Every structure is written in structure tokens, then in C-alpha cells.
Amino acid sequence: MGKKIFSGVQPTGNLHLGNYLGAIKNFVDLNNDNDNKCIFCVVDLHAITVKQDPKELKNNIRETVATFIASGIDPKKSIIFNQSRVAAHAEGAWILSCVARMGWLNRMTQFKEKAGKDKEKASIGLYSYPVLMAADILLYDATHVPVGDDQKQHLELCRDIAQKFNNDFEVENFLQVPEPLIQKEFSRIMSLKDGSKKMSKSELSDLSRINLTDEKDQIINKIKKAKTDPLPMPQDIKELEERLEAKNLLGIYSSLTNSTLENSVKNFAGKNFSEFKDELAENLVNKIEPISNEIKKLLGDKNYLDEILLDGVEKANLIASKKIERIKEIVGF
Known part of the structure; x- marks a missing residue:
């Protein structure tokens, strides 16, 4: 039986070899397997957990879509869309944040790393974005999520949230508890200048x-x-x-x-x-x-990229809006 796969990539612009070998190359393989149903989301809501230049963000969304297609993801076989245009993601994140527990989020090591020493100055979004990530996945009944080492903990949180929602509202298996898809034989790609640091677009050189x-x-x-x-x-x-x-x-x-x-x-x-x-x-x-x-x-044809996103948004909306309506009914809205 085929897998239902959901994965998101932040539109940070200037995607590099680490992004390709760590995620996109795997997406292409998953897309090429006819048994799989794949949803690839440009997670622009996640991107604004840190301040973005609005013009740059718009360009980066298109560039991420162009990178998907240039790498070999077929938009006719897979759904490619950007998260902010499917309202169910933000609605789902709020409802699930009322199910998630502070203690669970306090254990997330990614927040500690990203917020640094002065976590009082970090946005609430940066703290709670794993709940939005859970909503992203659970709205589509994804059975599998490709994750790197740095996201394993967030997927565990997603599984905990799904199980707690199902238990709290006595709806067995309503939210599908997803499995991680870990790439075999994959090395984390590090900086060409320092083998102890991850390859990153934020490095100066x-x-x-x-x-x-x-x-x-x-x-x-x-x-x-x-x-x-x-x-x-x-x-x-x-x-x-x-x-x-x-x-x-x-x-x-x-x-x-x-x-x-x-x-x-x-x-x-x-x-x-x-x-x-x-x-x-x-x-x-x-x-x-x-x-x-x-x-x-592809970047020379913005209309084409916008059409792919619009088509993806319509398809994603069909799935996610049905799920969020059921969630609202279950909660009592």
C-alpha cells in the first residue's frame, strides 16, 4: 500500500546542497513512486517566526517552488502549495495548541538552539511553531513524514498531540499518527569551510x-x-x-x-x-x-510558478477544509 507523505520546506531563499541532499532529492524519489501520494508545502507561516523582508519572502516562495520543479518534482503528480493560503493550517494550529502541553514544548531543543541565550526576545511563534507543524501534517492524514535528525523531536510531538486529541475527544484514530521516514545512508551536509558546522545560507562566506x-x-x-x-x-x-x-x-x-x-x-x-x-x-x-x-x-516565468501554487492551493484546500470542519465539530464549535 502506498504512503501519504507530507513535507514542508521553509522559503528562506538560496537553497543549497544541504537542502537538496537532505530533503529535496528524497522528495523526488518519493514523488516518482506511483504508489505514493505526496504533498509538498512551502511553509511561509513558519518562515515569519523570524522577521522577513516582505518582498524577499514573496520571491523566496517562488524560488522554492522553482527548486522543487527543477529538481524533478512533478506538480501534476504531487500537490505543491504555500501554507499561508490554506486557512485550515492557522485554525488547526490554534485548536491543537489548546491540546498540546507547555511541558512538551519546553523540551524542544530546536527552540533553545534558535532562540539562543536571550529567549525572552524570541517570538511566541518560534516557541510554538512545532504545534503549527503538527497541524500541517495532521490535516492531510499523512501516514509518513520525511524528517532529518533535527526534526525527529517535532514529529514525536506531533504524534503526542494526535494521540491526546483522539483520547480527549474519544475519537479513536481520527487524527492519523504519522510515522517518520528516515533516509538510509545519508550524511548531514556540513560547511565546506568547517566540518563541525552544518551547511547554511546564513554563513558569511x-x-x-x-x-x-x-x-x-x-x-x-x-x-x-x-x-x-x-x-x-x-x-x-x-x-x-x-x-x-x-x-x-x-x-x-x-x-x-x-x-x-x-x-x-x-x-x-x-x-x-x-x-x-x-x-x-x-x-x-x-x-x-x-x-x-x-x-x-523557471524564475523568468513568474506566472507559471504562481499558477502551480494556485492549483496546489485549491487541491490542498479541498483536503484540509474538510478535516478542519470535522475537527471543529468534534471540539464543539
Whole structure:
């Protein structure tokens, strides 16, 4: 039996290799499986938990859609929409926030990391957004949600909220309790300048990341300048624990070529980094350059992107509005 899959991506603009290998590449595989029903949401309500430039946000929403399509997600097979245009998300988040408990949210490590030392200055939205994430998922009766390590805790919260709602209102299995979809053989993609930090668009140096809009020469140059250590390529996978930059580059190579980290280590054991980097750059160019070209082409046709979003919004609304009406009836509205 096929899976009902829901996943969201924040429209932060300038999506990079970490976003592609960590999420979008997996979305494409899920979309290509005819047994699956996939809903991909541009989570613009989540984006405003931190201040956004309104003009930039509008462009970033379109750019996220363009990236989905350029990467191979077919909008005819999957629903692609932006969250703010389906009112059930905000309504559902409020109702579920009356089911969720403070103690549950206080345990969320992501808030502690994002809010930093001065959490009094963080927005309430940043604190409570896992409840909105739960509403996003539960409105569509999703059976599976692709999650990285940093979102596992939020999915657990979603499961807790669903179970508590079902118990509180004595509606067994009304809210579908979703399962996580964890990618096998996937390494977290780290900065090209520091193997201990996640690849991020907020890092100052553009050399720290491969953007999905980078051109061939930029990709080759960034890999050439990527930080390594003076030793030859590792002989054994155990060495990688001490050699974070080598681990990161081999992880990127493995994800691109769909091979295991063990096999990648074997292939390049004892060779020079320069030889490995040439092959890595070639694989990256082959994968990213066509996506980059297609993103730029799609961004030149804003009407087309807006039509895809409008079509997705209509389809999502049909599903979510029915679910929220039932939720309201159950609650007593």
C-alpha cells in the first residue's frame, strides 16, 4: 500500500546542497513512486517566526517552488502549495495548541538552539511553531513524514498531540499518527569551510556552501578550496570520526552517487585529495548545473510558478477544509 507523505520546506531563499541532499532529492524519489501520494508545502507561516523582508519572502516562495520543479518534482503528480493560503493550517494550529502541553514544548531543543541565550526576545511563534507543524501534517492524514535528525523531536510531538486529541475527544484514530521516514545512508551536509558546522545560507562566506543556483565554475572553485587536512584520503571509515572535513566531502560524494560511505572510503583510500576533489566536483556539476539552469529559467516565468501554487492551493484546500470542519465539530464549535 502506498504512503501519504507530507513535507514542508521553509522559503528562506538560496537553497543549497544541504537542502537538496537532505530533503529535496528524497522528495523526488518519493514523488516518482506511483504508489505514493505526496504533498509538498512551502511553509511561509513558519518562515515569519523570524522577521522577513516582505518582498524577499514573496520571491523566496517562488524560488522554492522553482527548486522543487527543477529538481524533478512533478506538480501534476504531487500537490505543491504555500501554507499561508490554506486557512485550515492557522485554525488547526490554534485548536491543537489548546491540546498540546507547555511541558512538551519546553523540551524542544530546536527552540533553545534558535532562540539562543536571550529567549525572552524570541517570538511566541518560534516557541510554538512545532504545534503549527503538527497541524500541517495532521490535516492531510499523512501516514509518513520525511524528517532529518533535527526534526525527529517535532514529529514525536506531533504524534503526542494526535494521540491526546483522539483520547480527549474519544475519537479513536481520527487524527492519523504519522510515522517518520528516515533516509538510509545519508550524511548531514556540513560547511565546506568547517566540518563541525552544518551547511547554511546564513554563513558569511559563500565558499562554505554549494548553492543550487551556482554555475559550473563556481562549483569547481568551491570544491577546490574546500577545507581538508594534510593527510592522504582515509584508509578506513573509523578515521572519519577524527577527520570531519574528509567525512563531509565523502558523505557528499556518497549521497550524490547513491553509494555507501564504506564504498566511497574504499574507492579513494590513500589517494590524494586533489584526485578525489576532481571527481567530486565533476559529480556535483553533473547534478547541480542542470538544476541551476532550470531554476533560473523557471524564475523568468513568474506566472507559471504562481499558477502551480494556485492549483496546489485549491487541491490542498479541498483536503484540509474538510478535516478542519470535522475537527471543529468534534471540539464543539
